[in-house]
Amino acid sequence: MIYRKDANFPYPVLSNTSHSYADNLFDLDVTVSENADYYHFHFDYEIDSEFMKEQISCGKAQMILIIQSKDNKFFKLNTAQRSVKLHKTRISLTKRTSIQLHIQALDDIPFAKNDDLSEFYLQFRDQLTVPRFFLLGYSNVIVFDGSINKPFDLFEKKLNENLKSDIKVELGQETIIIHYRRPEFQFNHLPKSNVLNNVYIYAGLTKALQAFIKNNSDDGDVDLDEIQEPEGSLDLKLYNLMKKKNVTELNMDNIDEVIYLISDRIIERYTAALGEVVMHGS
Structure with a gap:
């Protein structure tokens, strides 16, 4: 699913609107191109949390790109991946199409060494462990404006x-x-x-x-x-x-x-x- 508003979690989650992290930037930018058969989604993102970037780079967490049109499309990304190709028969882009990037835990992740948390969570970070496959963060939502050149x-x-x-x-x-x-x-x-x-x-x-x-x-x-x-x-x-x-x-x-x-x-x-x-x- 795509999170458009603040969501409540029983543990700290990285997002631009959350106060779980002292530096909470998780910014996504997407451009869309096409040819006769495929849409190409080119994206880049910026994350302030060094702890979260380390989890991704060492393979303990993964990025998932979500494209929501009439239904949801999920793409598990490798660390260096910055584009996704999708056949036009699999998706219909409209002005309601939304795109968001998630971070998912691939292992149980203890937060004892997470120095990026807000003061509230720093007090008891030794007690925090996010289970495998749970959400660690979500970006801003990009809404497609339909502007592909003709x-x-x-x-x-x-x-x-x-x-x-x-x-x-x-x-x-x-x-x-x-x-x-x-x-x-x-x-x-x-x-x-x-x-x-x-x-x-x-x-x-x-x-x-x-x-x-x-x-x-x-x-x-x-x-x-x-x-x-x-x-x-x-x-x-x-x-x-x-x-x-x-x-x-x-x-x-x-x-x-x-x-x-x-x-x-x-x-x-x-x-x-x-x-x-x-x-x-x-």
Whole structure:
């Protein structure tokens, strides 16, 4: 379970709102990224209690990450772990999703040498032993705000009746611009017109990623973990999006795979929308 308010325990528990410890900081910070199939939870935490940090480092206690959406997901963490990957079929993130970090005892832990306790508990710490599997501490609660970037912020649409082709994809300074010679080419007269434009989105991403490779690589292979942040506004947006979606490598051979990872299954959704249009005879 997730503790949102002060909870009463018959022994000292480390938390930001508890007075059991003289220095009671247990602060959690979480960021969420995604690709087509997985959510990635990246977290860091800060604990003031040296006693508690020692229990974790020597294996007498463990960290447990709890993600609460429609139900609770528990992840037992190793000492150095700072991320968790969860398939999208296992969780649905909403603005009600909450995340908290717990510390659990893996052995009976005597508090006789716990110098971090408040004055009240220091008086009888020799008598205190927290049993195995009991809670030792809990962090603040992180509430997910739903803010995972969408790739379509990269695009803008323009109507140009003087085009020499029906559609033209142009790479602007900050966006990928899709020019349409006629308004009906945008499918505005059909349901799910935005999704039906995904075929143009795909073409735009392909052209933009090809330019990204040319601008940021001498040999055709871009290592996203090694290159500096691009100077161009559009390249910087693509760079941040790929990093957000956990893409590490880009080249001419894996462009389609990268588009799949960064674009939330645009071809799958395009096919589904097209099928609905055909089914309903629009």
